[in-house]
Amino acid sequence: MRDLSLHILDLVQNAVAAGGKNISLLIEEDEKKDFLTIAVKDDGKGMTPDFAAKVKDPFATTRTTRKVGLGLPLIDMTAERAGGRLDIASRPGRGTTVTAVYRLSHIDRPPLGDIAATVKIIAAGCQGIFFRYEHRKGRNVFVLDTKQMREILGEEVDFGESAVMEWLDGFLREGLLALDKTEG
Amino acid sequence: MKSLEELKKLREKLQSDTKLRAADGIKVIVGMGTCGIAAGAREVMAALMEEVKKRGLAGVVFQQTGCIGMCEKEVLVDIILPGAPRITYGNVRPSDAGRLVAEHVINGQIVKDLVVAKSV
Numbered sequence: 003m004r005d006l007s008l009h010i011l012d013l014v015q016n017a018v019a020a021g022g023k024n025i026s027l028l029i030e031e032d033e034k035k036d037f038l039t040i041a042v043k044d045d046g047k048g049m050t051p052d053f054a055a056k057v058k059d060p061f062a063t064t065r066t067t068r069k070v071g072l073g074l075p076l077i078d079m080t081a082e083r084a085g086g087r088l089d090i091a092s093r094p095g096r097g098t099t100v101t102a103v104y105r106l107s108h109i110d111r112p113p114l115g116d117i118a119a120t121v122k123i124i125a126a127g128c129q130g131i132f133f134r135y136e137h138r139k140g141r142n143v144f145v146l147d148t149k150q151m152r153e154i155l156g157e158e159v160d161f162g163e164s165a166v167m168e169w170l171d172g173f174l175r176e177g178l179l180a181l182d183k184t185e186g
Numbered sequence: 187m188k189s190l191e192e193l194k195k196l197r198e199k200l201q202s203d204t205k206l207r208a209a210d211g212i213k214v215i216v217g218m219g220t221c222g223i224a225a226g227a228r229e230v231m232a233a234l235m236e237e238v239k240k241r242g243l244a245g246v247v248f249q250q251t252g253c254i255g256m257c258e259k260e261v262l263v264d265i266i267l268p269g270a271p272r273i274t275y276g277n278v279r280p281s282d283a284g285r286l287v288a289e290h291v292i293n294g295q296i297v298k299d300l301v302v303a304k305s306v
């Protein structure tokens with residue numbers, strides 16, 4: 003995986019596959035404490051403590067089409083290499099929170115990559131799921147909430163519709179730019 | 187600045203839009219398991235969305251799915267037209283998006299050299 007935005011897509015795909023109906027993504031860049039945190043939370047089917055404990059091992063997968071799961075082991079590897087770690091908190095029937103922490107300034111920390119592209123695809127492709135994205139950088143916060151979009155657009159509009167995606171694209175790119183600009 | 191206000195205006199526009207929703211019921215599904223993502227699924231999805239937008243098609247629905255076990259053929263894209271079998275394309279690259287949309291989504295012609303499976 004080239005960058006963290008692809009790992010994020012992977013984590014959200016896991017949350018969707020687990021049947022999550024409310025999925026949230028938090029990205030926090032804390033320059034003072036030198037941490038980058040990525041947390042994906044869902045209310046899907048969850049995992050037993052036993053399974054959650056060994057899921058960083060590629061041979062722990064409930065998938066039936068391939069013997070190994072790659073997503074979490076890969077993320078675990080990049081986080082450890084960048085002075086961080088991967089945490090999985092899960093309760094069967096309740097949901098899962100996967101948190102990856104990196105040292106922000108670590109030379110082996112992959113770049114965040116194209117977060118806007120990742121979030122746009124999640125928001126446009128998540129039929130029947132509420133997705134909330136919050137990005138904190140210093141004192142700045144950016145939020146995209148598909149529940150709010152749904153309230154504005156009504157039930158009948160598909161977020162995969164091109165006019166909506168165009169709006170998403172602009173909203174995300176300008177919002178993320180503003181996170182940087184007003185910093186400090 | 188793109189704002190929620192603008193989204194409200196968009197709602198009015200979408201509702202008053204009487205243009206024929208010729209693409210209603212068409213589904214495009216991209217495989218987004220780890221293998222798909224690593225092979226470039228996000229870029230393929232973005233390219234397909236861009237093609238649809240460029241051609242002003244309303245009603246095409248995009249979805250993502252996990253790995254279906256043909257990892258070596260990722261990126262996998264399924265196109266489903268109403269009343270037609272589900273066509274699975276493999277080894278799709280962003281540069282194939284134009285052909286898939288123009289030939290299959292719009293004209294209903296299967297892009298033969300990219301097909302890996304067909305199911306009802």
Ligand SMILES: Nc1ncnc2c1ncn2[C@@H]1O[C@H](COP(=O)(O)OP(=O)(O)OP(=O)(O)O)[C@@H](O)[C@H]1O
Nearest residue numbers: 016017020048063064065071072073074098219220
């Ligand atoms: N959010 C989640 N909720 C419930 N179970 C999860 C969640 N994330 C991961 N799992 C479990 O952990 C296993 C391993 O996940 P991982 O992402 O490493 O591989 P995978 O999703 O099975 O395959 P892939 O290589 O395509 O990602 C999954 O098969 C699933 O059983």
Ligand SMILES: [Mg+2]
Nearest residue numbers: 012016073220
């Ligand atoms: Mg996975």
